[in-house]
Amino acid sequence: MHPILTTVLQRLALGLLTLFFVSVIIFSSIEFLPGDFTQAVLGQTATEETVAAFRRELGLDQPAIVRYFDWIGALAQGDLGTSFSGRASSGVDRSRPVVDLVGPRLENTLFLASMTAIVAVPLALTLGILAALYRGSIFDRMVNAVTLTTIAMPEFLVAYILILLLASLNPIFPSLANITEDTPFWERVYRCALPSMTLTLVIVAHMMRMTRAAIINLLASPYIEMARLKGLSPRKVILTHALPNAWAPIANVVAFNLAYLVVGVVVVEVVFVYPGVGQLMVDAVTTRDIPVVQACALIFAGTYIVLNLIADIISIVTNPRLLHPR
């Protein structure tokens, strides 16, 4: 088998293994959450019998090990389970499958993430590469100063400043990004403008600096000096000598930031009242709706693992040592 294939398969297996460990961690940390759903719903006054009956209905009377394997087993068949809420023993079961709860939210999150990434990634890479090429120039110093400022500002502050400037003082965009399933596409884009801008500012700063550092590191290699000493044009030096070796570091930078767009945006969702997965998870934690919490946590972990896996695979397939073994 080609060594690249072997390595990629190894990484895949490793990714699955990580996901498994993460599921254990998610499950056991939820076990340690104080309080439980029955208490949260039925209140302090409920009789012991009602509580016990309700616990039985939810399966909470089973030992943790059994519940873990039930969860994982169902998960392996693509079943995320059923939400705890809406099941109150009122006789009518209005509870919904977790998929139905999480699905639309995930769609929203991915929508905002993609919208942001489409602008932010090319922008950050371009700025980073240019800043590295013209290191020390006025352009570089300016970009550095601006990005340092945005990095130093907390997200919610960036968000409020944008709201102030672009929604209150100059009412261009709406300050609430409350979309529903039937909101048409362009209307969505319009309503997401401010949250997307906030996220763009935050990750462009980060991504641009990381790209700049990676490229500067690369440009210091002796083979780049050699290319210059061969009298190649600066363009050629970058395109044929630096870029082929830059994919791995750039892929890492991008993966890290894309993951952030899915996993780390809860603050922005709260500020703009955007119905994303982050909000859902926060709500679910408050109500102790364990199946939903678990599903969200797993989605977050899975995002990290998959994106890093992709970055890993890119660095593997662009590594000449692996591509052309001895």
Place this chain on the structure above:
Amino acid sequence: MSDDILLHMKNIVIDGFSDESWHEIIKGVDLTLKRGEVLGLIGESGAGKSTLGLAAMGYGRPGIRLTAGEIWFDGQDLMTASEADKQSLRGARIAYVAQSAAAAFNPAHRLIDQTIEATLSHGVKTSAEAAEDAKSLYAAMDLPDPENIGFRYPHQVSGGQLQRAMTAMAMSARPDLIIFDEPTTALDVTTQVNVLAAMREAVDRFNTAAIYITHDLAVVAQMADRIKVLRYGEEVEEAETQEMLSNPKHPYTKSLWAVRSIEKPAETSDDYVLEIKNVTAAYGSVPVLHDVSIAVPRGKTLAVVGESGSGKSTTARVITGLLPPTEGDVLFNGAPLPAALKGRSKDQLQRIQMIYQMADTAMNPRHTVRETIGRPVEFYLGLRGSAVDQRVSELLAMIELDDSFLDRLPGELSGGQKQRVCIARALAAEPEVIICDEVTSALDQVVQEGILKLLMKLQRDLGVTYIFITHDIATVQAISDEIVVMWMGKVVEQGIKDEIMQPPYPEYTELLLSSVPTMDPGWLKGAAAARKAMSIAEETGKA
């Protein structure tokens, strides 16, 4: 006559940026080179050789500023030339061969593409012509399978082969001038000879002028018609090679010859302080030492020589217990030592100390000299308080440093001073045996001499035994009593210095010794020819 001059650098001043300000690193140097002539540029590291060599291409590394002077290359002043003009010269008429070929080749492209890249981009030849020519250059550089080797990637060929390929790359556009910047420093001696010979031949064949930068006198003697000695960014002296070798004028130049001038009559004894008996050792499942037996005479210096990878350092690790052998014993004063470090008593640990090549990494950067030397004094000798201070002072005096060094951190010491402190730290334990692993390899010639003389003096005064691991034959000549030659994890021979250094040699010792450049400018031709004859004989023998 003046048409004959290819490069004329006049009163060059170059600044470098460090510690937040600009410093002069080349202080008004002149350099003239005729067509087809090879100028050797020699000096210690940091003397400014690379900076000056690169300036000949009108190039300064980031943080370097060509401040004043003129660089006339074939009627054009590179000091004032536009970036575009310099670009069209580089790679076409002036080429560069870097120290580490492994780092200077782009890992992402095939050798041949990189070899002909400059030639193509300057429009010197068509792609097909250049590729054909590259193959003939590979052949001229004695690369194996010249037709196909170019289609390999840099990591697929050896260091010596890469260095030849880089010379071929420099030659591709048939430049008038090549700057060789220590091109063989990273190679083993036995590889170095062949690469040197191929370079010399190529330069002669195309009548290319060259600036050959090195810190190795014997190498420059083989390559250069004329030698310029550089120190602290200033010229010390310049002369024809013969003249420079036979009659160096400046005291500094004379001191460069110094290590080779140390002589010590070999003595030996039958009283062995340490005996390695039939040791076999492996890293994991990779066998590294095969049935190695070495006897170390008490109070003498045993040199262990061999190329990198021959098992010298592994032998040291077995002796110190860092790598327990899979078979065999280490006897200390006749009694077997526990194989692993953990099994050894404090007393046994104290008796064998080690000094490393990289004094930098061997010292804790946050410990002062007082702490570095004081710790083993406390640990092994059990001294406390002012007794420690007094002992540390005594040790400092032994290594010829005064008490003003006590509170310095490693960062405030020169390379030679750091190595001295490491010696004092080893001595602090009052050991019987000190293992010195390439302790002078990272140092400049003059500093090397100082350290070697110090080690010899300490041996006379204290009677300590050295196991001196090195790949440098000049060092071995200077200080050893007995020599062990290692090759591929085996001991080729052990004996008293005068016997080992005299013919007849076993085949490998012969190869090793004959690979070490001598100051005789004719040496390279003879050595390379002998080597060719040998490999031809080998091939016909096989056939």
